Amino acid sequence: MISLAKNLIIVESPAKAKTIERYLGRDYKVAASMGHVRDLPKSKLGVDVEDGFEPQYITIRGKGKVLKKLRKEAKSSEAVFLATDPDREGEAIAWHLIHALKLEEDDQLRVAFNEITKNAIRRAFEQPRSIDVDLVNSQQARRILDRLVGYKLSPFLWRKVRRGLSAGRVQSAAVRMVVDRERKREAFEPEEYWTLDADFLSSADGGQPDEQFTARLQKWRGDEVSISSEKQMNRLLENLPRSGYAVAEVKREEKKRYPSAAFTTSSLQQMAARRLGMKASFAMRIAQQLYEGVSVGDDSERRGLITYMRTDSTRVSSQAVGMAKEFVQERYGEHFSQPRTRRGRARQGAEEAHEAIRPTDVGKTPQMLKSDLSNPQYRLYRLIWQRFVASQMKPAVYDETTVTISSGGAQFSARGKVMKFPGFRILYGTNQSDSDDDLLPEMSEGDRVQLKELLPKQNFTQPPARFTEASLVRAMEEEGIGRPSTYAPIIETIQKRGYVGTEDNRFYPTELGRAVNSLLEDYFPDVVDLSFTADMENKLDEIEEGDVDWLEVISEFWEPFSEELDTAYKKAERVQLPVQETDIECEECGRTMVIKHGRYGKFIACPGYPECENTMPYFEKTGAQCPDCGGDIVKRRSKKGRTFYGCSNWPDCEFVVWNEPSGQKCPDCGAFMVKKRSKKKGNYLQCSRGECQTEVLPGEQLEAVGEGE
DSSP: OOOOSOEEEEESOHHHHHHHHHHHOTTEEEEEOOSOSEEOOSSSOOEETTTTTEEOOEEOTTOHHHHHHHHHHHHTSSEEEEOOOSSHHHHHHHHHHHHHTTOOTTSSOBOOOSSOSHHHHHHHHHSOBOOOHHHHHHHHHHHHHHHHHHHHHHHHHHHHTOTTOOOOHHHHHHHHHHHHHHHHHHHOOOOEEEEEEEEEEEOOSTTOOOEEEEEEEEEETTEEOOBOSHHHHHHHHHHSOSSOOEEEEEEEEEEEEOOOOOBOHHHHHHHHHHHHOOOHHHHHHHHHHHHHOEEETTTTEEEOOBOOSOOSOOOOOHHHHHHHHHHHHHHHOGGGBOSSOOOOOOOTTOSOOSOOBOBSOTTSOHHHHGGGSOHHHHHHHHHHHHHHHHHTBOOEEEEEEEEEEEETTEEEEEEEEEEEEOGGGGGTOOOGGGSGGGOOOOOOTTOBEEEEEEEEEEEEOOOOOOOOHHHHHHHHHHHTOSOGGGHHHHHHHHHHTTSEEEETTEEEEOHHHHHHHHHHHHHOHHHHOHHHHHHHHHHHHHHHTTSSOHHHHHHHHHHHHHHHHHHHHHHOOOOOOOOEEEEEEOTTTOOEEEEEEETTEEEEEOTTTTTOOOEEEOOEEEEEEOTTTOOEEEEEEOTTSOEEEEETTTTTOOOEESSOEEEEEOTTTOOEEEEEEETTTEEEEEESSTTTOOEEOTTOOOOBTTTTO
């Protein structure tokens, strides 16, 4: 351990500073840089494309006071250490601090740790190092590439589409993915197919009533069943035996389901979206809080609860594995502990070499920390904790039974399973697929069964589903678009720019997104090409490894890109976006107002701009009327982005509901019904009037809004 009179440690955030300061004692003072202190200027390109792509870094506006304070602290300290995050971005912040504070770049002043715990921090200070220039160059190359694309393409879009637009190197590829998925959906032609299930009764022993089970027709007269029309199904039903069914085969097989590895950034974002309904950006913000430190216990002691949350690796330290095994053995018994060590591995081309996301102390169970954490912190910590502990447990073991029922050329198949040993699933409980609903009656080959009912069903193939936030993150990872730290900002950016919208929590391209994507496809194919974008990410990884010169990578990109830019300005015609008219007349000039898109979403404006600048907010009508004043119920968003439904006559009428109008009327008071869901009732309807509270359960019919009037 280094022992000096007074050492200054610089980190990015005050929360991280408070946690670290508690571990190091009086000889260390921890200060925060509040993120980056230097960057390219916002007012110009800031990259000299004529002279080796020299970046022109300036102090970020508002960081002058921070730097002044840090310089003062550095001068009065025996040594300065830079403890920024252990990735490219953190290395770049440390490098910028060295230049801003006029420190020596070759000095061993960089300390990096994957978790904010006493032991990890002390180990890091025992092995300080100099700045990793390759890491810095990789981040610098990414920053300059993004600047070249953004600051050159955006003015082009202003001229050819409309002012205020912007384009990004990786974001444009993400928009392309959403557009391509929508094109596939639009080109999709559904195909009809039929399935035939049958309810059978097996003969029970000991005078017990017959047990019912369901099987599906798999073969007919030796061929696999493929039914594409009702006519074919009716012909099959005419020839299908109605009796004489018996058990032809009973096949029992033991199956194992293994636990997933501890979280990477991508898998955490996906699971947080699926299990917790958290947006990627929100989940990463909460994970940052858990990493930097949360006040725990009566003395408000700050603890870093998870390891660094931006990682491609599933690797776990042997010490952490040992702690998990010990916990599992004490809590659940030795028979639940995985005897073979599962340490995971770093993905090829991973941005960082550190660990997967895991709790810093397995002994700090979610329940122990619940009173110290906010609800989002608790839910995300529980998810991370359970995933890691489960990764060190034995697999769940099932007995899977497949029964084949046949008669006169018809062959039906039924499958069921029963859990023999829960293994890691003891942490999660069981899914419906593991319940007793999957159990089959006890049957043996040759047993007779009775056909109770045939259940033909018409089906249609479905188009590719639109991306959810979780599936878009997964798709970007599979395509090599971006890196863990960029997934959340990419998704946030393409929504803010108005290139994609959401419907039922799924992404669709807006008209603006389609127009911009088509223009880029025509004139800048590399910018929106997924393989090109992924290849660029690989080159950035190679820069990090020291295998490629970062200036060569930028030069190879810039030369063809600048030629495409010149051609596009000359040949591209201005894009005319479709105009959506409203039924609203402009109060100032009488023109029919239109819907437009701005940086904050849709709004209504006079088409006579700039002569007439009249605008008004846009609200999407739901078709329901306010039960208080008769105004239109419109879709709104709260300051936190949550959707709610309120009267268009606000603020004169303050009626609001959080649930979506159903389009049906309350049978008791005539107000509109809203859609609700619960575990007990499933999907049901409830009256929007608070004092009425009439409920309509699934299967009950209601009068549609507008009927009978």
